[in-house]
Amino acid sequence: MARKVVDPLTRIEGHLRVEVEVDGGEVTDAWVSGSLYRGMETVLKDRRPQDAFYVSQRICGVCPISHGHASTMSAESAMGIQIPEGARLVRNLIEAAQFLHSHILWFYTLAALDYVDPVKALEADIAETYALAQAAGTRVSDFGAVASRLAAFVESGTLSIFTNGWFGHPAYPSEMPPELHLIAVAHYLEALEMQGRAAQIIGIMGGKFPHFMTSVNGGTAFVPTEEKLDDVLYRFTEVAAFVKEAMIPDTLAIAPFYLDALGYGGGTGKFLSWGVFDAPSFQGVDRYLPNGVITSGLTVEDAKSENVVEWIDHSWYKSGNGLNPSQGETVADFTSYDTADRYSWGKSVRYQANGDGTGESTEVGPLARMVVAYVRGVEPVVALIDSTLEALGAAGKPEVLVSLLGRVAARNLETAYVADLALGWVLELVEYIKAGDPQFFQPHDVTDGDGVGMWEAPRGSVAHWMSIKGGRIDRYQVVAPTTWDIAPRDTDGVRGPMEESLVGSPCIDPERPMEVVRIARSFDP
Amino acid sequence: MAYEDQDAFHSALAARGVSRRDFLKWCGSTAVMLGLAESLAPQIAAAIEVSAIQPRSPALWVNGGACTGCTESVAQADTPDVATIVLDLLSINYFETIMMAQGEDAESAKRDMIDAGGYTLIFEGTVMTGFDGNTLRVAGKPQIEELPEICEKAAAIIAVGSCAVDGGWVAANPNPAGGIGILQFCKDNNIETPVINLPTCPVNPEWVIAMVIDVLFLGQLESGAILEKLDDFNRPKMIFGQTIHDNCPRRGHFENGEFVYEFGTEEEAKGFCLYAVGCKGPQTFTNCPIVRWNSRAGWCVESGSPCIGCGSANPLKAGGNWVDVNAPFLNRHRDIHVGEWVTQPVVVGAVAGAAAVGALALHGIGMKAAGRMDGGAPYEETKEHDRKKGGGK
Numbered sequence: 008m009a010r011k012v013v014d015p016l017t018r019i020e021g022h023l024r025v026e027v028e029v030d031g032g033e034v035t036d037a038w039v040s041g042s043l044y045r046g047m048e049t050v051l052k053d054r055r056p057q058d059a060f061y062v063s064q065r066i067c068g069v070c071p072i073s074h075g076h077a078s079t080m081s082a083e084s085a086m087g088i089q090i091p092e093g094a095r096l097v098r099n100l101i102e103a104a105q106f107l108h109s110h111i112l113w114f115y116t117l118a119a120l121d122y123v124d125p126v127k128a129l130e131a132d133i134a135e136t137y138a139l140a141q142a143a144g145t146r147v148s149d150f151g152a153v154a155s156r157l158a159a160f161v162e163s164g165t166l167s168i169f170t171n172g173w174f175g176h177p178a179y180p181s182e183m184p185p186e187l188h189l190i191a192v193a194h195y196l197e198a199l200e201m202q203g204r205a206a207q208i209i210g211i212m213g214g215k216f217p218h219f220m221t222s223v224n225g226g227t228a229f230v231p232t233e234e235k236l237d238d239v240l241y242r243f244t245e246v247a248a249f250v251k252e253a254m255i256p257d258t259l260a261i262a263p264f265y266l267d268a269l270g271y272g273g274g275t276g277k278f279l280s281w282g283v284f285d286a287p288s289f290q291g292v293d294r295y296l297p298n299g300v301i302t303s304g305l306t307v308e309d310a311k312s313e314n315v316v317e318w319i320d321h322s323w324y325k326s327g328n329g330l331n332p333s334q335g336e337t338v339a340d341f342t343s344y345d346t347a348d349r350y351s352w353g354k355s356v357r358y359q360a361n362g363d364g365t366g367e368s369t370e371v372g373p374l375a376r377m378v379v380a381y382v383r384g385v386e387p388v389v390a391l392i393d394s395t396l397e398a399l400g401a402a403g404k405p406e407v408l409v410s411l412l413g414r415v416a417a418r419n420l421e422t423a424y425v426a427d428l429a430l431g432w433v434l435e436l437v438e439y440i441k442a443g444d445p446q447f448f449q450p451h452d453v454t455d456g457d458g459v460g461m462w463e464a465p466r467g468s469v470a471h472w473m474s475i476k477g478g479r480i481d482r483y484q485v486v487a488p489t490t491w492d493i494a495p496r497d498t499d500g501v502r503g504p505m506e507e508s509l510v511g512s513p514c515i516d517p518e519r520p521m522e523v524v525r526i527a528r529s530f531d532p
Numbered sequence: 533m534a535y536e537d538q539d540a541f542h543s544a545l546a547a548r549g550v551s552r553r554d555f556l557k558w559c560g561s562t563a564v565m566l567g568l569a570e571s572l573a574p575q576i577a578a579a580i581e582v583s584a585i586q587p588r589s590p591a592l593w594v595n596g597g598a599c600t601g602c603t604e605s606v607a608q609a610d611t612p613d614v615a616t617i618v619l620d621l622l623s624i625n626y627f628e629t630i631m632m633a634q635g636e637d638a639e640s641a642k643r644d645m646i647d648a649g650g651y652t653l654i655f656e657g658t659v660m661t662g663f664d665g666n667t668l669r670v671a672g673k674p675q676i677e678e679l680p681e682i683c684e685k686a687a688a689i690i691a692v693g694s695c696a697v698d699g700g701w702v703a704a705n706p707n708p709a710g711g712i713g714i715l716q717f718c719k720d721n722n723i724e725t726p727v728i729n730l731p732t733c734p735v736n737p738e739w740v741i742a743m744v745i746d747v748l749f750l751g752q753l754e755s756g757a758i759l760e761k762l763d764d765f766n767r768p769k770m771i772f773g774q775t776i777h778d779n780c781p782r783r784g785h786f787e788n789g790e791f792v793y794e795f796g797t798e799e800e801a802k803g804f805c806l807y808a809v810g811c812k813g814p815q816t817f818t819n820c821p822i823v824r825w826n827s828r829a830g831w832c833v834e835s836g837s838p839c840i841g842c843g844s845a846n847p848l849k850a851g852g853n854w855v856d857v858n859a860p861f862l863n864r865h866r867d868i869h870v871g872e873w874v875t876q877p878v879v880v881g882a883v884a885g886a887a888a889v890g891a892l893a894l895h896g897i898g899m900k901a902a903g904r905m906d907g908g909a910p911y912e913e914t915k916e917h918d919r920k921k922g923g924g925k
Contacts, residue, residue: 013635014671017628020600022670042669045597045658046708050701055860061840062855065701068601068734116607120632156619165588165623170641172632196615203608203827210826213835216608217601217734220837223862228795228836230803238829323666339708341663344672352667448796524634 008035011517013524014042018117019532020069023493025524026346027509029517037502037509038346039493039527041353044323048337051483056082056475057224059483063471066487068217069112072105072209073283073464074471074487075222080460081473082224086453089289091446094226096436099284099295100239101212101219103429107246108205108216109465110373110422113531114254115191115198118415121525122261123191126174129158131189139186145256146249148193157192178521183264191261194253201249208242211235226448231436240433247426258419259398265412267513269401272411272526274508275368277302278375279310279358279491281470283463284428292383295428296421296463299379302360302367305405307382310358312459312470315486316366318355321348321495329498332472332484333457351495355503356486370504371467371491372530373418374408381405387427391420411508411522414529454478464488466531492530505530558611562745579750588620589748590651592642593627594682596675597668597702597711598657601734602693603629609737610827622744639671646685652747653686653725654740658695658702659717662710680721688753689714689727690743692735694854697765697845700733704855715766715847726759729766731818731845733854738823739771765847767817776813776839779821782806795836806833810862812841838862 014024022042027034047066051059059082064075076098083090090098136150166172206216212229213219221229282291282298291298292309300310317335319328326336342349357366369375380388392405395416401407408417439445454477461470467488474482494503502510505527512522542552560573595603607614607630618624625631626642633641645651660667665674683689691714694700702711712720715727728747730739746768752758763769777783782805785791791808792799807814816839824831832839840861846852858865 012672015628015634015638017631017634017638020629021598022595022628022668024669024672040669043597043660044662044667044709045660045702045711047701049706049708050704050855055863057862058855058859061861062701062704062859065599065601065733068599068604071599071601112607116630160619163588165625167588167623167625168618168627168631170625170631170633171637173637199607199613199615200610203610203613206604206608207826207829210824210829210831211835212830214830214832214837215825215835217599217604218842219835220832220840221835223795223837226796228800230801230836323663339663339667341666344669446796448794450794450796519637 009517011520011523013520013527016524016527016532018120018528020067021489021532023527023532025509025527027514027520027523029514029520032514034509034512034514034523037506038350039495039503039505040344040351041489041493044339044352046337046339048483048485051480053479055478056085056473056480059471059473059480060223061220063483063485064218066485067464069109070105070464070466070469070488071217072102072213072219073462073469074485075219076102077460077462077469077471078473079222079224080462081458081471082460082475083458084460085456085458085473085475086224086451087456088225088449088451088453090226090449092287093436093439093445093447095285095287095289096432096439097212097227097229097231097447098222099432100429100436101209101222102284103425103432104205104208104212104243105216106425106465107250107422107429108202108209109531110418111198111205111246111250111254112202113465114258114419115195116202117531118528119191119195120172121521121528122179122265123188123195124174124176124179125157125169125188125192126161127179127185128154128188128192129161130185132186136186136189139184140190143190143256143260145190145260146194146197146253148190148197150189150193153193153196154189173519173521176519176521177515180264183261187260191257194257197249197253201246204242205246208239211238225451228448230447231440236433236437240430243426243429243433247430250422250426254419255423258416259395262399262412262416266399268412268525269399269407269410271512271522272414272508272529273409274370274504276409277367277369278378279369279371279468280376280379281310281461281463281468283376284425291461295385296376296380297383297385298461299383300358300360300369301379301382302358302369305382307379308360312461312472314359314362314366315470316357316359317486318357318365318497320355320498322351322354323349324354332470332486333459333474335472335482335484337484351493353490353493353495355494355497356491357494357497365497365499365501368494368497368501368504368507369491370508371488372414373421373465374414375467376463377417377421378405378408387424391424395420411526411529418531467491489530489532493532505532561611562742576745576750579745588623590645590648591622591624591654591744591748592645592651592682592686593624593654593656595628596655596657596696596714597660597709598695600629600656602656602696605734606692606737606740608826609741611738611741617741617744622748636671646682649685650687651685652744653682653689654692655689655696655714656692658699658711659714660709661712662708667709676717679717680723683714683718683721683723683725686725688747688758689718689725690740690747691715691727691729692740694731694733694842694845697729697731698847698849698853700853701855703850703853705851707850713847719848726753727766728758728762728768729845729847731767731772731843731854732820733842736820736823736825739768742771743768765845767845771819772817772843774817774819776816776818776820776833779819780813780833781821782833800836806838808864809838810860810864811838812844812858812861813839816841816843818843
């Protein structure tokens with residue numbers, strides 16, 4: 008029995024420590040620690056409701072759009088106002104651009120190096136690489152140029168961001184051909200350009216990314232013009248093409264070498280989604296990725312904000328324990344890092360399926376959203392998942408999605424779904440404007456109320472709770488996506504979703520626990 | 533540099549679809565960004581050509597209490613793109629968000645660099661001092677335990693983003709996690725490494741690249757020239773010397789007294805000046821309207837939003853962060869902060885015409901800083917729509 012610590016876990020947003028116990032080549036226990044506390048909720052107290060949108064999105068530089076939208080929705084909910092149709096479409100488009108940006112960045116820039124060994128790409132035969140790319144139906148790049156660039160880079164002897172990488176790790180499947188490694192390296196470079204292209208859409212509609220400007224309380228400050236919508240459409244088209252011509256085929260080409268990852272990394276098998284991308288009804292269950300919670304089997308219920316509870320038995324806080332965020336408190340109190348006692352700046356957030364008790368350890372994120380949408384029968388999602396299961400030789404067995412590979416696949420399939428949706432919304436917005444008298448902002452003048460904004464970030468469910476008294480923020484609470492997934496143990500000592508997903512994972516080299524970092528990163532924390 | 537080396541460099545660029553002409557054009561725009569004459573483009577080109585062939589310059593990217601937004605921002609750069617930066621121009625052996633290694637292997641890569649010294653430290657996020665630094669723990673200990681050595685052994689520190697400059701939003705009242713900027717941290721620890729401050733939230737990647745070129749490729753650190761280019765807050769004057777208002781494309785509407793008073797109105801659709809909905813352009817010193825954001829795709833005011841002054845900075849003053857100074861963001865302020873200096877519009881009250889006087893006074897400061905004294909517009913009588921809004925003389 009040995010403990011192994013990975014700290015810092017790199018290639019994520021922020022700071023995370025993962026500690027595991029390994030016995031006989033298998034992870035037997037796990038502790039995940041959020042290493043940073045900044046105090047957003049305290050900073051926002053007594054400020055104006057209008058300011059929360061600008062400041063609270065700065066919790067996360069990778070998903071500011073979703074935090075901004077959750078914040079604005081919490082204010083709108085507190086004030087009892089509804090944004091107009093034009094603002095719905097603009098917000099959906101900005102959110103979609105961030106989803107595309109974030110998922111492409113995650114798959115290629117952050118996660119790919121766990122599955123692809125750039126040194127192995129050096130052995131690739133260029134002609135064979137072209138043949139393989141064609142056979143796999145993935146995008147053909149200038150593979151020769153990429154190979155020479157890579158070779159020159161390695162020869163130079165200074166490895167920059169690749170210094171001390173786990174090259175040649177036995178967890179890279181030996182049967183995966185060097186040519187496939189080279190294809191992935193080529194697309195790693197192209198993806199850098201594509202994630203930037205998606206972000207430019209937010210630059211146009213939101214002023215800049217990260218940290219955008221236009222989704223103000225009441226609607227949007229963005230005024231669409233023909234020229235701007237044209238610039239947006241062209242970029243969505245280009246990014247959607249990359250997703251379909253490279254990201255999805257790459258996933259399907261690499262997955263067969265990692266089919267063992269269908270057998271571990273699944274976690275609690277309980278899922279929550281607040282839902283994202285509003286339909287004209289503005290109802291959570293009608294969203295393009297709908298609201299829903301699954302706590303047993305494949306039965307979906309409507310997810311309610313009042314059923315959320317936060318425990319701090321193992322977190323560095325001294326405020327009230329077991330509170331719903333509408334009554335939540337955040338009073339920091341560092342003691343020491345002790346896995347037997349307190350070990351994280353993250354609270355343990357749980358969903359009370361029956362409205363009381365300790366609550367369930369529920370995973371959030373693309374896998375949760377896609378499973379909820381699948382069970383709710385959202386047609387494009389059902390089609391995407393069924394065809395992928397068939398391609399992986401698991402037709403009719405959606406339960407295999409509750410795994411490391413399932414989590415990776417779900418994110419990439421969601422990317423394809425969102426890319427299609429976005430193209431449709433641009434055209435819908437054009438039609439809406441053509442119909443005349445488009446509305447983008449609902450004026451408001453409300454000084455008191457309590458509200459909650461429930462939404463989804465690329466990495467999972469995000470909700471902001473805002474209480475307004477006399478025109479000032481009286482209470483502000485955020486449950487960020489990663490707070491759900493990296494939750495430490497709750498008041499009953501039950502592990503959080505990421506912790507649970509690590510237990511039972513193989514660990515063929517405890518000194519370099521590749522499977523562990525793959526699972527942790529698969530949550531996109 | 534040998535002719536064949538230069539040739540190899542340009543073949544490498546050509547392989548990525550960058551012609552020598554494109555490259556020189558980019559060097560030209562970089563020269564302008566650096567406050568140099570465009571005619572110096574060949575000199576910049578030569579410096580980069582040499583550095584691309586010689587061993588790459590060492591840099592260390594450290595995240596303090598960060599949202600990773602500045603990394604995100606720089607990852608979207610296309611002049612040059614981030615792959616060129618990390619593969620061809622610099623050797624960034626530690627960069628948590630994108631590096632291949634993790635855990636102790638990442639830490640040992642960092643240790644090797646610290647021991648060698650002489651690197652450029654790029655610091656993102658807030659220095660976290662709360663609970664003896666335990667508000668940010670890295671590798672099992674508070675980050676601030678190791679940070680003095682990291683700063684001390686650096687040849688220069690580039691503070692990217694408002695958090696690194698003065699604590700940013702993290703340091704906003706009541707600053708519950710004890711956030712400060714890296715310059716303050718260096719002062720507190722008697723560290724004299726030069727600090728270059730690049731505020732805004734997040735940082736604009738074009739500025740980071742400009743500074744990397746200044747520091748690493750043009751040898752301006754050794755010559756001391758870089759320090760002469762900084763203002764009192766250690767910001768490069770050529771980037772932070774003029775206000776947003778100075779260069780705003782909506783400036784004409786300001787001069788005409790044509791303002792947006794509420795979103796969703798006809799005035800907004802016409803692209804009028806956003807001063808009346810709280811635009812902090814007149815008091816915020818950055819060149820956003822010129823450099824723009826996301827590879828020049830847009831910027832805040834063009835998208836329809838007032839500037840919220842995320843580039844306001846005051847590295848050595850508690851409460852000088854952009855949130856405390858500029859919130860409430862959508863209100864015109866009675867107190868207008870420009871660095872240490874606080875002023876009020878001539879007439880108190882929500883009257884655009886009167887507030888504009890204050891703004892114009894400030895604008896004069898911007899003009900002076902930029903060496904342009906001939907701007908400004910005469911005071912105008914209150915407009916009809918000001919009166920409708922409840923204002924008046």
